[in-house]
Amino acid sequence: MIAQGIVRKYGDAVDTDVIIPARYLTSRNRAFLGEHCMEPVDPAFKSRIKPGDIMVAGENFGCGSSREHAVLALRGAGIGCVVANSFSRIFFRNALNQGLPIVACPDAAKFAQEGQPIRVDTARGTVEVGGKSFAAEKWPEFLNDFITQGGIVPYVRARLAEEKQRLAADNRENLR
Amino acid sequence: MASTAAEKIFGRHCGRTDAKAGEIVFARPDRMLLNDITGPLSFELLKAMGVERIRCPEKIVLVGDHFAPAKDIASAEGLRSLEDFAAAQGVEHAYDVGNGGIEHTLMPELGLVRPGDLIIGGDSHTSTCGAFSAIGIGMGSADIAAAMALGELWFRVPETMVVEFTGTRRSYVTGKDFILAVLGDIGANGGNYRCMEFSGSALGSLSMDERMAVCNMTAEAGAKTCLMPADETTAAWAAEKKLGPIETIGSDPGANIAEHLRYSLADIEPLCAKPFMPDNVVPVSQVGTVKVDQVYIGNCSNGTMTDLRQAAEMFKGQRVARNVRCIVVPATQKIHRQAMREGIIDILIEAGVVISPSTCGACSGLHMGVLAGDQVAVTTTNRNYRGRMGAPSSKVYLANAWVAAASAIAGEIVHPAGVRQTEAA
8 A cells, every 4th residue: 555645743642632532523424523633732734634645743643542533533634644653552453444554663753844745655664755765664464464455344344254155155065 | 381361361262272472363352342432433334344233242331421411412313322222233231321320430330340351342441341350452443343243353462561569558549649650650652552460469458449540541551451460359349249259360470571560659649640641640749839620520440439438538528619610420320329328429519519420521521521721620530631621721630539629629739638637727
């Protein structure tokens, strides 16, 4: 997966309450959540972001509440990928489940400046920004397969379809 | 081969005896928890997965607590979706106002947590289960949907860090302070991806309520999960819940421990976390002059009988300061009733406290006590991120129930001993 866009830079510990305040969580609509993304720290966020822009941040991105709406809000605002020093574990799962590419690459995250063009290749595990190329942490193989399928919904659909076929085959075997 | 307690519990849930930290395994959870924020999204994703019937309705626990009782039409729809899902899928464990409370306090109160269990929840504070020697893991809605569809889910077996408590505590120091001390030291990512296993001779002095307060806020260190060893206190609790015999699952000598932290409780004084991070911890005695607009005693970490008793002891014969609002939220309906029986509710109301229904409410800035611009709150909750309880310029200080009540009386953040001395004088 290749993501290309403009760097939108933030600091350490961007928490999910800041990404999307809880008062908006009665909605599951990406566009609506995107309108309020990062509101407590950056009310102009949505108006500045162009579709495909890449969020670059420091340590422990996405810490705090388990709200998957944080991923929906980032996507709704137009963010195409997140590059950070590190990610909190619940956010990590939520992002991959919802098909938002995220890459842990501390060197690139520190080097990148607001407004620079940036290119992320998740398969090769590289981040290119400011004329330099950085090696990102690779996802475990299992997760890579998972992401290639487009997240958790297609993964579960495929697992259930397989199971159904196997049951049908067993039934045919039993009838013989 | 020597194993950690977390490796053993994961092993049991994936049919293996040799599961090791770092491995990715498929395990079958014993319980799956959803609330009125994470539930509705999970149900939509289940539909997208093409699932009509879930695998294990008996394992599901649905708790309407965040927006309950509903504050507007949209939140009422979310709460109704829990009811509808329970009816359609035959989920017996479904709760709303009147029979429920805040999910992480309610689950153990109902005996839905057993030592050795693997519990997943669509809420980060599912780590509270660690108090009962169960592995509780917070997750997003899609993961819970996948587990409901498949009966199992992938997990990376966490490495273990040990946090050891020894010694005797000082006055007005509670479980809240123990975990704040740890957070202040290791920071908001100091437990990332790990199981925080508690140990040490002082654990016996922690009630189940205090253990919940400690385990709840391991989430604020980024921990995947945590565990308190089952002991006599756990056994007494389990007997009261009629859970049958329990076993103690501990780490073997020689098991792989990533880090070992040691605390003497005698060194810990009442602490508070200043805005805007739960790891921004200082002793209450060094916080300076901080005027308070609101005090909030409640939430999934500290809305228990232990907390309400501390508040009542502080408020007896005292008054909430002028221009301060003090909101007390008993975490469950049952706790509310017990507090009435003990005369606690009367003491609190006499002092000028308002009692809220059992809800997550203002802890996450939803309703029942949201903060205006620049307002300052002292709370027994677990998060103080920017805008967490309301306006982005509002400020939240996290502390134990003694400190919160004392600060309500003084109108500013104070050490509880100060209020007591005034009273004696």
